[in-house]
Amino acid sequence: MTDRAAQPVERQLPTEEARDLFGLVRELAQREIAPHAAEEEAESRFPREVFSLLSEAGLLGLPYEEEYGGGAQPYEVYLQVLEELAATRLTVGLGVSVHTLACHAVAAFGTKEQRTEHLPAMLGGGLLGAYCLSEPASGSDAASLRTRAVRDGDDWVIDGTKAWITHGGIADFYTVLARTGGEGAKGITAFLVPGDAPGLSAAAPERKMGMKGSPTAQLHFDGVRVPDARRVGDEGQGFAVALSALDSGRLGIAACAIGVAQAALDEALVYAADRQQFGRPIADFQGLRFMLADMGTQIEAGRALYLAAARLRDAGLPFSKQAAMAKLFCTDTAMKVTTDAVQVLGGYGYTADFPAERYMREAKVLQIVEGTNQIQRMVIARHLAGPESS
Structure with a gap:
């Protein structure tokens, strides 16, 4: 490595x-x-x-x-x-x-x-958290979630299933979005649910292509009782809470993507300098040098994009469009750079003896989480061209 x-x-x-x-x-x-x-x-x-x-x-x-x-x-x-x-x-x-x-x-x-x-x-304090928005039937269309919280005196009783939850089953607390009112975004409320709440259980972790060390699981809420003191924000404000978090979360995914891409480039550079073919390092061959140059340029561009969005956020300025752009570009970059890194290593890149194949498998999920890259394109287009005509 x-x-x-x-x-x-x-x-x-x-x-x-x-x-x-x-x-x-x-x-x-x-x-x-x-x-x-x-x-x-x-x-x-x-x-x-x-x-x-x-x-x-x-x-x-x-x-x-x-x-x-x-x-x-x-x-x-x-x-x-x-x-x-x-x-x-x-x-x-x-x-x-x-x-x-x-x-x-x-x-x-x-x-x-x-x-x-x-x-x-x-x-x-040593606690680990998880974020519960997606459900088996509502991923990209998060406003259609079905998990429901019903008021019972000073408590809320939550029933339903959340899906694709990172740290599902091992987290100490869950930020949970549940329906407390009618259909659509305005009927959703946020709750802080303890990881050991009675009635809360996790399915077996998903068997994933990559990130196998990170448990991703469905969570089942069977009459989970949460005091109203653990309702976060106003009743019906949950979707706004979720969207506010996701803008920042997309920047987190962008940064992670550039990290994976940088690791893949580092691996490719070391290998290309050491690997000898036709009497000289393969890093001397123009075709491969150009590939490395493109990889490095894409990484630098992605890093600059997510940092520009972060600086807008730090200045208190709108950054939703830039967050979507950063998530889109950086994760697509990670997928391309890791694929190219495998190519640089040739047959060795396809083996588990080198980390390039792991980087490639891990990069794929980053194009999916925190809103698929197709959703990011929709968000960006709305900022640029306005909402779609009905």
């Missing part, structure tokens, strides 16, 4: 604190994550101890307020941390992104009391 630390990406970080933080992330990634990544992915092992370590190091709450245990870092910094983690192991990078997404509802829409009660444990 390539030693990524030998040629680290040159980063523009806004503060000395951020540079120190990044040094910590790189050291932790190379010491605690990289040595076990290939073996644990092959054995479908989730590295819960790594997430405990990240929590202790303050890396599970980077973009949130210090008052509640967060790192108070701008998204510009947080996303580059995600990229570094994902380049070492996507299960970890994407897991941190999902956890951050799961914390968003309470951090952005929770009451002062809810933030004070829940956020310290969520951000730095």
Whole structure:
């Protein structure tokens, strides 16, 4: 496996604190994550101890307020941390992104009391979160979800099934979107559900092409009782809560995609420099050099795109269009770059002895999660050309 630390990406970080933080992330990634990544992915092992370590190091709450245990870092910094983690192991990078997404509802829409009660444990107390929006029959059409919460005195009783839940069955808390009113987006409300709530159970994890170390499972809610104090935001505000989180979550996926692409390029560069054919390294051949040049250019463009969107977010400016663009471009780039990396390695790239094939399998899911890339194109087109004619 390539030693990524030998040629680290040159980063523009806004503060000395951020540079120190990044040094910590790189050291932790190379010491605690990289040595076990290939073996644990092959054995479908989730590295819960790594997430405990990240929590202790303050890396599970980077973009949130210090008052509640967060790192108070701008998204510009947080996303580059995600990229570094994902380049070492996507299960970890994407897991941190999902956890951050799961914390968003309470951090952005929770009451002062809810933030004070829940956020310290969520951000730095060793807890792991998950985000429950998709269902077996409502993926891209999230507003048609069927999981229902019915008011019963001071409680809500939740029944239904959620699907494709990262950390499903192992999370300590779930941000759950459920229908409390009529059809459509206005009938949805957000809830914070404990992972050990009676009536909550998980199906067997999905058997996936990649990211085998990250459990993805259906969650079944069978009369799960949640006090109204765990309703997040107003009744009927849940879809707005979900969309607000997804804009930021798409940037997380974009950063993870560039991390995977960078890891694949690093692997291809080392191999091309070492592999001899016709008496010289294959990196000397123009056809391959041009392929490497394209890979590097696409990665730099993707990184610039997600960082530009992050800086808009940090400035308090609209960034939904740019988030969709970044998610679309960066994940398509990851798929192309990882495919090209396999090609550079030739037959070796197709074997599990080298990580290129794992990067290629992992890149595919990034074109699907947090809204498929077809959905991203719809979002972008609406920003550019207005809504579709009825």
